[in-house]
Amino acid sequence: MLIGVIADDFTGASDIANTLAKGVPPEGGLRTAQFSGVPTRAVASGIEAGVIALKSRSAPAEEAVRESLAALNWFRAQGCRQIVFKYCSTFDSTPAGNIGPVAEALARALDAKGVTVCPAFPTMGRTIYQGHLFVHDRLLSESGMEHHPLTPMTDPDIRRFLSKQTSTPVGLVPQQVVALGADAIAAKLAAAGQAGQVLCVVDAVCDGDLLRIGKASDGAPLLTGGSGIALGLPRNFIVRGDATGNEGTFTPAHGPAAILAGSCSGATRGQIDQHIAAGHPVYPIDVPEVLAGAVTAETLTEFISENPGAPLVYSSGAPDVVRQIQDRYGREVVAAQLDELFAETARQLLRRGWRRIVVAGGETSGAVALAVARELDVEAMTLGPEIDPGVPVLSLGQQEPVLLALKSGNFGAPDFFSKALDVMGGIR
Numbered sequence: 001m002l003i004g005v006i007a008d009d010f011t012g013a014s015d016i017a018n019t020l021a022k023g024v025p026p027e028g029g030l031r032t033a034q035f036s037g038v039p040t041r042a043v044a045s046g047i048e049a050g051v052i053a054l055k056s057r058s059a060p061a062e063e064a065v066r067e068s069l070a071a072l073n074w075f076r077a078q079g080c081r082q083i084v085f086k087y088c089s090t091f092d093s094t095p096a097g098n099i100g101p102v103a104e105a106l107a108r109a110l111d112a113k114g115v116t117v118c119p120a121f122p123t124m125g126r127t128i129y130q131g132h133l134f135v136h137d138r139l140l141s142e143s144g145m146e147h148h149p150l151t152p153m154t155d156p157d158i159r160r161f162l163s164k165q166t167s168t169p170v171g172l173v174p175q176q177v178v179a180l181g182a183d184a185i186a187a188k189l190a191a192a193g194q195a196g197q198v199l200c201v202v203d204a205v206c207d208g209d210l211l212r213i214g215k216a217s218d219g220a221p222l223l224t225g226g227s228g229i230a231l232g233l234p235r236n237f238i239v240r241g242d243a244t245g246n247e248g249t250f251t252p253a254h255g256p257a258a259i260l261a262g263s264c265s266g267a268t269r270g271q272i273d274q275h276i277a278a279g280h281p282v283y284p285i286d287v288p289e290v291l292a293g294a295v296t297a298e299t300l301t302e303f304i305s306e307n308p309g310a311p312l313v314y315s316s317g318a319p320d321v322v323r324q325i326q327d328r329y330g331r332e333v334v335a336a337q338l339d340e341l342f343a344e345t346a347r348q349l350l351r352r353g354w355r356r357i358v359v360a361g362g363e364t365s366g367a368v369a370l371a372v373a374r375e376l377d378v379e380a381m382t383l384g385p386e387i388d389p390g391v392p393v394l395s396l397g398q399q400e401p402v403l404l405a406l407k408s409g410n411f412g413a414p415d416f417f418s419k420a421l422d423v424m425g426g427i428r
């Protein structure tokens with residue numbers, strides 16, 4: 001294994017695994033596998049890039065650091081030469097962590113300084129200029145992310161926000177330097193390191209910038225960012241002949257399907273509206289009823305079983321509704337109960353023969369994907385086709401694989417849900 005990625009959530013993991021598997025022409029990508037947590041068993045030989053999905057984004061900082069270091073140790077044992085810490089392209093975190101503490105701990109363990117911090121994903125409108133993160137034409141803090149249920153983002157200045165989470169000063173490589181090319185970027189990062197800046201925000205406003213950063217990162221032990229940071233990495237290994245590249249085989253699955261949505265993002269709520277307008281069966285989950293024990297995984301499984309095609313169950317609500325529920329019951333309590341509801345629903349569906357599940361939301365995907373991995377006793381997932389930017393199909397198991405699509409809350413076209421099922425084998 002050459003590249004090891006530590007991802008702080010499951011949708012983010014499949015996003016960067018997709019980037020590594022695709023790469024850019026003419027070289028293409030690497031043979032990539034995604035793991036649910038730190039693997040406990042030997043993995044297939046020939047994997048060139050591994051992505052460990054952790055559910056650490058909303059965990060306490062100490063726990064996130066511990067799990068990330070365990071992932072690092074596993075990758076080191078596999079011989080990885082480059083480690084990437086993947087977080088959200090909207091830098092989802094709180095002032096108490098976890099991006100700063102995890103990145104500093106990894107840098108310490110790898111003796112790295114002047115480490116790139118670059119959440120840019122221009123295809124999805126996430127760009128960084130003078131250290132400020134934009135989502136399309138809005139600053140992060142006016143993009144809707146200021147209403148996120150778990151990690152509301154109210155400061156678009158990534159250098160200033162990250163500094164609240166770190167014990168060392170944070171540097172900046174401005175776009176004017178990035179535009180000069182790989183040598184200029186590498187020199188600026190080295191100077192930052194010498195000045196004691198362990199982490200350094202690197203501007204990127206287009207894929208060209210990410211490719212220049214990728215080239216500058218050849219040989220770097222550690223970089224951190226969104227999935228865009230991986231865009232230029234496969235080429236470094238392929239042109240040197242260290243990697244042979246991705247062959248990309250995929251077998252669709254047939255049989256019943258289900259869509260589970262716990263994301264409350266504007267994009268997901270729009271996709272739900274579109275799914276309803278298209279006449280597909282939907283079940284809106286009443287969250288107080290879940291907390292009262294009146295709506296359970298059995299309720300959802302029954303609804304899905306009785307409504308073939310593209311049945312959708314969702315808890316997603318508008319920001320004011322979510323706030324009211326959190327104020328009444330507590331944010332963590334609600335999140336834990338909904339995670340378990342979706343996880344148990346997935347377990348029950350697998351036991352009834354379901355082999356295609358689409359999930360919307362990072363936390364929700366983490367809960368579901370971990371439950372599926374444990375239920376099937378399969379730790380590694382391989383990459384199938386990309387449904388929409390940043391969302392691939394994941395395949396678990398060899399014979400009759402189970403297919404998952406883990407959609408980041410903010411990603412996907414308005415018709416994402418039916419599109420995902422089409423790619424996975426059709427709606428029937």
Ligand SMILES: Nc1ncnc2c1ncn2[C@@H]1O[C@H](COP(=O)(O)OP(=O)(O)O)[C@@H](O)[C@H]1O
Binds near residue numbers: 317361362
């Ligand atoms: N109606 C609701 N009220 C309160 N919290 C909710 C509701 N629906 C979902 N949640 C919680 O909101 C969070 C959404 O996060 P996540 O699944 O990561 O989505 P996203 O990818 O949009 O960030 C989860 O913790 C989920 O349990």
Ligand SMILES: O=C(O)[C@@H](O)C(=O)COP(=O)(O)O
Binds near residue numbers: 121226361
């Ligand atoms: O970088 C991104 O935006 C995604 O890969 C990601 O991390 C998604 O997280 P959620 O929005 O919580 O699904």
